[in-house]
Amino acid sequence: MKNVMVVTGGSRGIGAATARLAASRGYAVCVNYLSNREAAEAVVDEIEASGGHAIAAAADVSRESDVDRLFKVVDAKLGTLTALVNNAGILETQTRVDAIDAARLNRILTANVIGPFLCAREAVRRMSIHHGGHGGAIVNVSSAASRLGSAGEYVDYAASKGAIDTLTIGLSREVAEEGIRVNAVRPAFIYTDMHASGGEPGRVDRLKVSLPMKRGGHPEEVANAIIWLLSDEASYTTGTFIELAGGK
Numbered sequence: 001m002k003n004v005m006v007v008t009g010g011s012r013g014i015g016a017a018t019a020r021l022a023a024s025r026g027y028a029v030c031v032n033y034l035s036n037r038e039a040a041e042a043v044v045d046e047i048e049a050s051g052g053h054a055i056a057a058a059a060d061v062s063r064e065s066d067v068d069r070l071f072k073v074v075d076a077k078l079g080t081l082t083a084l085v086n087n088a089g090i091l092e093t094q095t096r097v098d099a100i101d102a103a104r105l106n107r108i109l110t111a112n113v114i115g116p117f118l119c120a121r122e123a124v125r126r127m128s129i130h131h132g133g134h135g136g137a138i139v140n141v142s143s144a145a146s147r148l149g150s151a152g153e154y155v156d157y158a159a160s161k162g163a164i165d166t167l168t169i170g171l172s173r174e175v176a177e178e179g180i181r182v183n184a185v186r187p188a189f190i191y192t193d194m195h196a197s198g199g200e201p202g203r204v205d206r207l208k209v210s211l212p213m214k215r216g217g218h219p220e221e222v223a224n225a226i227i228w229l230l231s232d233e234a235s236y237t238t239g240t241f242i243e244l245a246g247g248k
C-alpha cells in the first residue's frame with residue numbers, strides 16, 4: 001500500500017525535517033503550512049529534486065473548515081492517508097501566568113489543542129477499519145514542557161502540550177483495535193525558529209548547559225523518532241512517548 005502522510009506545520013523546523021525524511025523513505029507527503037508559502041514550496045522542491053513526491057497545502061489547523069479542506073486535498077492529490085504528524089504548534093512571548101489574558105489562551109489552545117484534535121479526527125475517519133479504511137499511524141508532537149511546566153516562560157503552552165499527551169493516550173486506546181497506532185514525541189531545546197516567537201532566538205544556547213547532554217537538539221533528531229514511530233518497526237507500540245530533550 002502506498003504511504004501517504006500529512007505533516008502539519010511542515011514548512012519549517014521539526015515538520016520540515018520530518019517531511020524530508022518521510023519522502024526519502026517513500027511517503028508521498030503533504031507539507032501543510034499556515035502562511036509561509038515560500039518555505040513550504042522550498043521543502044516540496046527539495047523533496048521532488050531528490051526523487052520524492054510532495055505537495056504544499058496552506059491550512060490553518062485551528063480552523064475546522066481549513067482542516068476539512070486540507071484532508072480533501074490530500075484525498076484528491078495523494079490518495080488514502082496512512083500517516084499523520086500532528087506537528088503544527090505555536091507559543092507566544094515569555095511571560096508569567098499572572099500576565100496572561102484570555103485572548104492569548106484562546107490562541108494557544110486553539111492552535112495547539114483544537115488543531116491536533118481536528119486533524120486526528122480526519123485521520124481516523126480515513127484510516128479506521130470501522131470506517132472502511134486500512135489502518136495507519138499518528139504521531140503527535142508534544143513537548144517536554146508538558147512534564148516540566150515552563151515556569152516563567154509559557155505555562156499556557158506547556159498546558160496545551162499536556163492536553164496533547166492526554167489526546168495521545170486516550171485516542172491510542174480508542175482506535176487500537178481499528179488498525180491505528182497513536183504515539184507522541186516530547187522534544188525540547190531544538191534549534192528552530194520557534195524560540196524567536198517566544199522573544200528569545202538564542203534560548204537553546206542559553207539553556208543547553210543545564211541539559212545532561214550539554215547541547216541543543218536538531219530537527220532531524222526529532223524526525224528520526226517520528227518516522228520510527230510511524231514505521232512497521234514500531235508495530236506493537238501505541239500510546240507511548242519518546243523523549244527528545246537531551247536527557248532532561
Ligand code: NAP
Pocket residue numbers: 008009010011012013014015032033034035036037039059060061062086087088089090111115141142143144145186187188189190191192193194195197
Ligand atoms: P517552528 O519552527 O516555529 O515551525 C512552526 C510550523 O508550524 C511552521 O511550519 C508554521 O507554518 C506552522 N504553523 C503554525 N501555526 C499553524 C497553524 N495554525 N496551522 C498550520 N500550521 C501552523 O516550530 P518547531 O520548533 O519546528 O515546532 C514544531 C512542533 O514541535 C510544535 O508543535 C512545537 O510545540 C514542538 N516543539 C518544539 C520544540 C523546540 O524546541 N523547537 C520543543 C518542543 C516541542 P508557517 O511556516 O506557515 O508559519
